[in-house]
Amino acid sequence: MSRKTAIFTGKLISLSRPNQGMIMSSAEPVSAQFEVMNVWKGELGTEATVYTATSSDSCGYEGFEVDEEYIVFAYGPYDQLKTGLCEGTKELGSAQAELAALGEGYKPIADTSHEKKASETSIVHKDRRTSSIWSVILVILAAMLAVTLLVVIYKRRKN
Incomplete structure (x- = not known):
């Protein structure tokens, strides 16, 4: 028990x-x-x-x-x-x-309080997952921007 x-x-x-x-x-x-x-x-x-x-x-x-x-x-x-x-x-x-x-x-x-806690926990986890996804997207976009800038600078110096 x-x-x-x-x-x-x-x-x-x-x-x-x-x-x-x-x-x-x-x-x-x-x-x-x-x-x-x-x-x-x-x-x-x-x-x-x-x-x-x-x-x-x-x-x-x-x-x-x-x-x-x-x-x-x-x-x-x-x-x-x-x-x-x-x-x-x-x-x-x-x-x-x-x-x-x-x-x-x-x-x-x-x-019951556990039903409320379960739904609140679910919402918090969804919010965390959403913010994690956006963080990954922002990092990828920043990396792409940095690579683009490096390519542009390299081509200008080469010319």
Whole structure:
């Protein structure tokens, strides 16, 4: 439990599998969106998205089905929660021992600070990437200008 970011029960409301290509890894991520019902660990809103590998060959949880309820043990940052075959995630109907051990949980909160932080962090990273790109462009333009000036000076001295 100490290594998990979030522990909750929820109803699976959507499942997004990766597009089937000619070459596909068993580790390709599957996105599972849950309606959160009860929480034991973490600051979760009424919905949470959890990622897992496509196949159990890469320790992915293959048992997800839409409209079924699960107990989910997830790790990682709130905006990229992950679960897998060995994390303890399972159908709620077969989780009586886990539910008894966890005791009483709490209801999800409507607005979570981690969702705001995740979106703010995303904006900051995009701003940094944009400024980095512009820095590279400016350096390239300055180098091109310097080379052009050197060529002009060289030709004038040669004449």
